[in-house]
Amino acid sequence: MDVIRAKEFTAERAWGAKTVANMNGVTTRLHWTDQPYKWHINDGEEVFVVLDGRVEMYYRECLGDEKIERSVVLHTGDIFFASVGTEHVAHPLGEARILVVEKAGSI
Incomplete structure (x- = not known):
């Protein structure tokens, strides 16, 4: 059992993450960022x-x-929701906290 206060979460670097769960190869991760990611x-x-x-x-x-x-x-x-093959990039407008659910090991 774990309680995570998302609004209190920060990371040492942009897109730093805390793994919330890994269920049958699908990860749920909490990210903190104040910088854009990369096209992927x-x-x-x-x-x-x-x-x-x-x-x-x-x-x-x-x-x-x-x-x-x-x-x-x-x-x-x-x-x-990004379906298979959707090219995308996230640009936070200031600080943001994001929950990402995806296949383990995905970029």
Whole structure:
């Protein structure tokens, strides 16, 4: 049993994380950041939940042979689901705490 006070969580570096659980190869991790991540595509699906702060999520959609870049601002309580193959990058707007559920070892 563990109680984690997400609003109190900080890390020594941007995107530092605390593993909350690893269940059958799916991890749930709490991240703290004040810096953008990097453009990436996960090995599987990803659920990205903003627990504190705001995050601008950029993502690329394929329209024929063309990739279109879009973004959405996620507020506390918002959820972003990245399906397999979704290229995306998170840019916090100040400090943010994020819960990420994804395949263990995914980037």
